[in-house]
Amino acid sequence: MGQYTIRRLLGLIPTLLAVYTITFLLIHMTPGGPWDSDKPLSAEAKATLDKAYGLDKPLWRQYTDYLVNVFKGDFGPSFAQRNRDVSDIIKDFFPTSLKLGFIAIILAGILGITSGTISAVKQNTPFDYFATFGSIIGISTPSYVIASLLILLLSIKLHLVPTTGWNGILDSRAIIPAIALALGPAAVLARYTRSSLLDVLRQDYVRTARAKGLRDRVVIVRHALRNALIPVATVMGISFANVITGSFFVEVVCGVPGLGSYFVKSATGRDYPVMLGTTLLFATIITVMNMLVDLLYGVLDPRIAYD
Amino acid sequence: MTAQTNQSIAQVAPEPALAAKPGNSLYRDAWARFRRNKAAVAGLIFIILLFIVAIAAPLIAPYSYDEQNIRAVTKGPSMAYPLGTDAVGRDILSRIIYGARVSLLVGIVVQLIILLIGVPVGLTAGYFGGKIDTILMRIVDVLYAKPNLLFIIIVMTFLRAKFQTTTGGFLLPLKLFNNATGGLLGVFIGLGLVSWLTVSRLVRGQTLSLKKKEFIEAAHCLGATNTRIITRHLFPNTLAVIIVAATLGIPSAILTEAGISFIGLGVNPPTPSWGSMISEGIEQLRTYPHILIAPAVTLSLTVLSFNFVGDGLRDALDPWMKK
Numbered sequence: 001m002g003q004y005t006i007r008r009l010l011g012l013i014p015t016l017l018a019v020y021t022i023t024f025l026l027i028h029m030t031p032g033g034p035w036d037s038d039k040p041l042s043a044e045a046k047a048t049l050d051k052a053y054g055l056d057k058p059l060w061r062q063y064t065d066y067l068v069n070v071f072k073g074d075f076g077p078s079f080a081q082r083n084r085d086v087s088d089i090i091k092d093f094f095p096t097s098l099k100l101g102f103i104a105i106i107l108a109g110i111l112g113i114t115s116g117t118i119s120a121v122k123q124n125t126p127f128d129y130f131a132t133f134g135s136i137i138g139i140s141t142p143s144y145v146i147a148s149l150l151i152l153l154l155s156i157k158l159h160l161v162p163t164t165g166w167n168g169i170l171d172s173r174a175i176i177p178a179i180a181l182a183l184g185p186a187a188v189l190a191r192y193t194r195s196s197l198l199d200v201l202r203q204d205y206v207r208t209a210r211a212k213g214l215r216d217r218v219v220i221v222r223h224a225l226r227n228a229l230i231p232v233a234t235v236m237g238i239s240f241a242n243v244i245t246g247s248f249f250v251e252v253v254c255g256v257p258g259l260g261s262y263f264v265k266s267a268t269g270r271d272y273p274v275m276l277g278t279t280l281l282f283a284t285i286i287t288v289m290n291m292l293v294d295l296l297y298g299v300l301d302p303r304i305a306y307d
Numbered sequence: 308m309t310a311q312t313n314q315s316i317a318q319v320a321p322e323p324a325l326a327a328k329p330g331n332s333l334y335r336d337a338w339a340r341f342r343r344n345k346a347a348v349a350g351l352i353f354i355i356l357l358f359i360v361a362i363a364a365p366l367i368a369p370y371s372y373d374e375q376n377i378r379a380v381t382k383g384p385s386m387a388y389p390l391g392t393d394a395v396g397r398d399i400l401s402r403i404i405y406g407a408r409v410s411l412l413v414g415i416v417v418q419l420i421i422l423l424i425g426v427p428v429g430l431t432a433g434y435f436g437g438k439i440d441t442i443l444m445r446i447v448d449v450l451y452a453k454p455n456l457l458f459i460i461i462v463m464t465f466l467r468a469k470f471q472t473t474t475g476g477f478l479l480p481l482k483l484f485n486n487a488t489g490g491l492l493g494v495f496i497g498l499g500l501v502s503w504l505t506v507s508r509l510v511r512g513q514t515l516s517l518k519k520k521e522f523i524e525a526a527h528c529l530g531a532t533n534t535r536i537i538t539r540h541l542f543p544n545t546l547a548v549i550i551v552a553a554t555l556g557i558p559s560a561i562l563t564e565a566g567i568s569f570i571g572l573g574v575n576p577p578t579p580s581w582g583s584m585i586s587e588g589i590e591q592l593r594t595y596p597h598i599l600i601a602p603a604v605t606l607s608l609t610v611l612s613f614n615f616v617g618d619g620l621r622d623a624l625d626p627w628m629k630k
Binding site: 014015016018019022023026027029030031136137139140141142144145148149151152156245246248249252253263264267268270275278279282283286287290 | 448449451452453454455456457458460461462464465468469471472558562565566569570571572585588589592593596599603606607610611614615
């Protein structure tokens with residue numbers, strides 16, 4: 001297992017390098033510079049800016065310079081906010097996305113696993129049909145639609161929470177974006193929990209537990225659910241990465257100052273270093289999360305051997 | 308295509324008992340199973356209706372998609388405007404009808420691009436194995452690490468700028484096509500290029516398990532070339548997996564297009580996309596919620612229908628997988 005972990009960690013390097021190379025090339029192949037957005041600059045001013053930001057160097061030099069700096073934890077200066085570094089921007093905006101994603105995935109876990117469990121235990125009852133139907137609707141409705149419908153219902157019609165804005169994760173403003181982000185993964189988790197638990201409930205050891213005269217609740221929670229949740233845990237890990245790296249729509253709708261909504265702004269404003277930095281950060285999250293999920297699988301299910 | 312495979316088995320080992328029961332092919336059986344699934348049939352009917360509406364849009368839509376009536380701005384539903392008008396006085400129903408063209412076209416063309424890349428990659432990797440497999444699957448692994456939406460946004464930004472500055476060369480026809488379709492070509496390329504990975508993995512897995520089967524060995528013995536085995540024997544037998552993956556891929560492409568149009572990077576206005584309509588609706592949410600509701604419901608119903616059909620097809624085509 002130790003060897004496997006090391007091999008997976010080393011495997012991250014070429015993967016991230018490839019993602020960096022593709023993104024770098026795409027961004028630098030995009031015609032037009034970051035300076036010709038609003039008012040046209042003089043050629044001199046442009047040259048000065050290019051020099052200051054190292055854009056006058058040959059492409060391969062920019063490629064290696066950036067790479068070296070990234071290893072030092074320096075993502076370079078932002079083009080849009082010229083006095084700020086990309087690392088500062090990430091430090092400012094990313095924690096919000098991270099906290100929101102964390103709350104959302106916990107919410108999704110509680111909701112998804114509970115409803116999936118009830119569905120499986122009460123298979124083919126009205127609750128099961130209702131939950132299955134609900135989860136398909138959850139999968140089919142984009143998060144920004146859920147967010148806007150929640151704003152309409154909770155803020156505008158019922159006046160329960162403010163419409164948009166952000167005041168920390170413990171504020172009532174966080175409720176709508178958290179639910180909107182949670183419903184999609186909750187639907188997926190409910191589906192997985194249901195099918196995995198149905199599988200486990202047919203196993204011999206569950207029958208043994210029942211034959212011993214254990215109460216239903218003990219059989220389901222201690223014997224069945226524990227094993228059924230192994231694949232669910234892995235799906236949850238991947239959902240977490242997806243929620244953090246895919247929260248822009250909800251952030252834009254709910255006015256959450258997260259990295260996602262900042263990325264949208266930087267893409268339309270051609271802030272290349274921010275785009276590159278965010279992509280690298282998100283790619284790292286996805287690959288590390290995938291690796292952790294694979295390792296976790298082995299911890300949870302000792303029958304799995306790594307080779 | 309299945310007949311081809313059956314024929315080749317029959318050539319190797321003529322077994323009259325197997326050749327009996329005419330017409331009970333996999334696809335006929337599957338269709339019978341599919342018809343029993345009420346949700347899937349309902350979804351299919353909705354999709355067929357949507358296709359008719361999309362194709363006949365100019366005949367059905369009461370107005371054109373960019374016709375503005377300045378005296379009827381943000382009006383609620385009425386006789387003249389069944390679903391009301393938007394912030395610049397355009398008929399929402401007509402825009403939804405024309406928007407169906409965008410969504411369906413995106414769903415289908417993106418799937419075609421995905422299949423065109425994903426299926427050959429999967430078949431090649433699975434069939435030849437060894438170094439080819441390792442290289443192809445390593446590429447797929449690397450591409451899996453990229454954050455999808457960020458990547459689509461970067462590709463779209465690139466294509467937009469590229470098309471804007473194109474004045475000649477081989478890109479010119481692409482640019483003209485892109486402009487004529489309201490920016491759809493960019494959406495096709497952006498989405499197609501990043502979404503073929505799952506299909507290639509599925510097809511590879513299927514190929515790996517198929518290539519050890521007797522009928523492939525038989526084809527080898529009969530002297531069939533690699534190309535023939537791949538196209539005539541392996542491909543038809545992976546078709547069920549491909550059909551299911553493609554059907555379930557359509558709604559996700561539709562949702563992604565709506566998403567990138569929602570943040571203003573997809574189709575160019577005034578071409579209507581349900582995503583951009585939803586985004587316009589959100590701006591007016593406080594005072595005129597009807598602008599949001601209609602496109603949001605249509606989008607969800609469409610995605611829901613495709614999901615129902617995809618699930619139904621999976622159950623129908625793969626009765627052993629069903630739980």
